[in-house]
Amino acid sequence: xxxxxxxxxxxxxxxxxxxxxxxxxxxxxxxxxxxxxxxxxxxxxxxxxxxxxxxxxxxxxxxxxxxxxxxxxxxxxxxxxxxxxxxxxxxxxxxxxxxxxxxxxxxxxxxxxxx
Amino acid sequence: xxxxxxxxxxxxxxxxxxxxxxxxxxxxxxxxxxxxxxxxxxxxxxxxxxxxxxxxxxxxxxxxxxxxxxxxxxxxxxxxxxxxxxxxxxxxxxxxxxxxxxxxxxxxx
Numbered sequence: 064x065x066x067x068x069x070x071x072x073x074x075x076x077x078x079x080x081x082x083x084x085x086x087x088x089x090x091x092x093x094x095x096x097x098x099x100x101x102x103x104x105x106x107x108x109x110x111x112x113x114x115x116x117x118x119x120x121x122x123x124x125x126x127x128x129x130x131x132x133x134x135x136x137x138x139x140x141x142x143x144x145x146x147x148x149x150x151x152x153x154x155x156x157x158x159x160x161x162x163x164x165x166x167x168x169x170x171x172x173x174x175x176x177x178x
Numbered sequence: 179x180x181x182x183x184x185x186x187x188x189x190x191x192x193x194x195x196x197x198x199x200x201x202x203x204x205x206x207x208x209x210x211x212x213x214x215x216x217x218x219x220x221x222x223x224x225x226x227x228x229x230x231x232x233x234x235x236x237x238x239x240x241x242x243x244x245x246x247x248x249x250x251x252x253x254x255x256x257x258x259x260x261x262x263x264x265x266x267x268x269x270x271x272x273x274x275x276x277x278x279x280x281x282x283x284x285x286x287x
Contacts, residue, residue, distance in 0.1 A: 067221070097275075106267060106279040107222075156221075164210045164271065166224035 065091045067159050069170030076147055077178055084142045084173045086157030092137035093159030097167060098130075101154040110155075113140050147177040180204055180270055184278035191258050192286050198254045199281040201268030205249035210271040213242055213253055216280070217264040225253075225266075258285040 066089040076082050086096055095114050099107040111127075113119040113134035121127045129151075131143040140159075144151055154174050158167035183202045191197050201211070210229045216222040226235040231246040239256045255262055265282045269275040 099277075107277040109274060109276065112274060158222075164227065164229065166212060166227050167214075167222075167275065168224070169214075169221040171221050 065089075065159070065168040067093075067157065067168045067170040069157055069173055071173060072171060073174045073176075075176045075178065078148055079146055081143055081145045082147055082175060084144075084155055084157075084175075086140045086142070086159070086170050088138045088159040088168070091159075091161065091168075093140075093168075094137070094162050095160045096134055096140040097158045097160070098132060098140070098142050099156045099158070101156065101172075107156065110142075144175065147175070149177045151175065152177045180272060180276040182268065182270060182276050182278040184266075184268055184281050186281060187279065188282040188284070190284045190286065193259060195258050195285075196254070196256045197258055197283065198252050199266065199283075201251045201253070201270075201278055203249050203251075203268075203270040203276075203278075204272075205246055207272040208246045208249075208270065209273070211244055211246075211251050212269040212271065212275060213251070214267040214269065215264045216267055222267060253281075255283070258283070260285045260287050 068087045070085045098110045110125045111119045111121045115137045119132035134140040156172040158169045160167045213225040214222040226242045228244040233244040241254045244251045265280040267280045269277045
């Protein structure tokens with residue numbers, strides 16, 4: 064099956080710093096990549112949808128200047144949490160898809176802790 | 179944002195029991211419904227994608243049905259095994275996918 068990697072798997076940073084998370088589709092070209100955040104005891108909350116070569120589409124309530132998304136190629140998307148605060152601590156997970164109606168292939172997620 | 183409800187929230191069954199759970203979603207603007215299995219410490223794994231009203235999909239002991247007119251899907255597991263223990267997520271797609279909170283299944287040996 065299709066494999067999506069995510070790096071790093073775990074990161075601890077100080078408040079005010081920026082953290083970059085990478086999402087790669089290893090064996091297929093992903094037309095679309097999605098970034099999700101999981102709050103405790105809740106399901107996956109879609110943050111943004113990114114298509115290769117174009118600006119990401121952010122969900123309501125997600126600050127685009129806070130969560131910078133770059134989808135520079137068909138196999139790589141990055142999420143940068145800028146000026147991180149403790150409330151940004153969460154589990155972030157990406158997925159990749161070859162198009163609408165197709166299944167999403169998920170990465171293993173990144174646990175971010177902001178001190 | 180779609181209002182997606184999954185029930186029950188959690189379920190404990192004995193090995194060998196058959197079980198089922200529900201995903202409810204708005205029937206308007208429906209495009210597809212996805213079911214995923216999310217085991218602890220692993221990535222969510224796609225189980226089924228269904229698009230047509232009345233669709234039924236099966237993979238081994240797991241099957242799913244879809245009713246787009248009334249806005250629900252059932253996931254069935256026949257003869258549950260401990261390795262079926264996971265959180266099962268549904269995600270109706272209407273322009274984008276919205277995930278339900280999942281049903282967490284625990285199968286006791």
